[in-house]
Amino acid sequence: xxxxxxxxxxxxCKSGTSVKIECRSLDFQATTMFWYRQFxxxxxxxxxxxxxxxxxxxxxxxEKDKFLINHASLTLSTLTVTSAHPEDSSFxxxxxxxxxxxxxFGQGTRLTVV
Amino acid sequence: xQNIDQPTEMTATEGAIVQINCTYQTSGFNGLFWYQQHxxxxxxxxxxxxLDGLEEKGRFSSFLSRSKGYSYLLLKELQMKDSASYLCxxxxxxxxxxxxxxxxxxxxx
Numbered sequence: 001x002x003x004x005x006x007x008x009x010x011x012x013c014k015s016g017t018s019v020k021i022e023c024r025s026l027d028f029q030a031t032t033m034f035w036y037r038q039f040x041x042x043x044x045x046x047x048x049x050x051x052x053x054x055x056x057x058x059x060x061x062x063e064k065d066k067f068l069i070n071h072a073s074l075t076l077s078t079l080t081v082t083s084a085h086p087e088d089s090s091f092x093x094x095x096x097x098x099x100x101x102x103x104x105f106g107q108g109t110r111l112t113v114v
Numbered sequence: 115x116q117n118i119d120q121p122t123e124m125t126a127t128e129g130a131i132v133q134i135n136c137t138y139q140t141s142g143f144n145g146l147f148w149y150q151q152h153x154x155x156x157x158x159x160x161x162x163x164x165l166d167g168l169e170e171k172g173r174f175s176s177f178l179s180r181s182k183g184y185s186y187l188l189l190k191e192l193q194m195k196d197s198a199s200y201l202c203x204x205x206x207x208x209x210x211x212x213x214x215x216x217x218x219x220x221x222x223x
């Protein structure tokens with residue numbers, strides 16, 4: 001069964017609105033979760049590392065005020081895309097590490113901003 | 115900088131064998147992963163290598179040479195459902211995953 005659950009799998013929103021994506025670790029507690037985005041035919045790009053009970057760590061070039069991350073519990077991290085624009089349309093994926101030898105991914109969220 | 119190289123695209127025939135190579139230059143090494151990703155879906159785990167040598171798991175095998183910064187994924191008895199992108203990723207000294215751009219594998223009947 002799934003180890004990581006991500007919701008929603010697909011969302012279409014209007015330009016200027018905000019969208020929240022949830023990532024849940026189902027089988028174990030995760031103090032750290034990772035958020036990626038992936039453009040068509042490109043590799044995964046790490047956006048930020050979500051840390052339970054503290055601020056997320058953002059990669060260079062990722063706007064923290066635009067991509068709000070909240071990791072309020074050991075099983076849930078959320079990514080909110082604020083004031084979405086068409087260029088934010090992408091595939092967003094979360095992942096959770098179990099130890100250093102396993103990395104599990106959510107199902108991904110296809111965001112389309114119209 | 116950190117870099118992972120893999121071929122952009124490969125084509126193989128159903129029932130055959132294909133080898134997908136991955137070379138890496140990273141700051142430290144704490145393991146190498148191979149993932150399979152079908153279009154529009156999240157990656158799924160295939161293999162993990164941290165020591166030199168070959169790891170076999172059914173039709174899939176993965177090889178690692180740390181001294182050469184090199185790995186390959188070997189797929190045997192190819193099936194049409196194996197058509198996907200294959201991603202190589204290395205965990206660096208900070209335990210962060212560094213991803214290759216992926217190899218799109220096309221299987222022909």
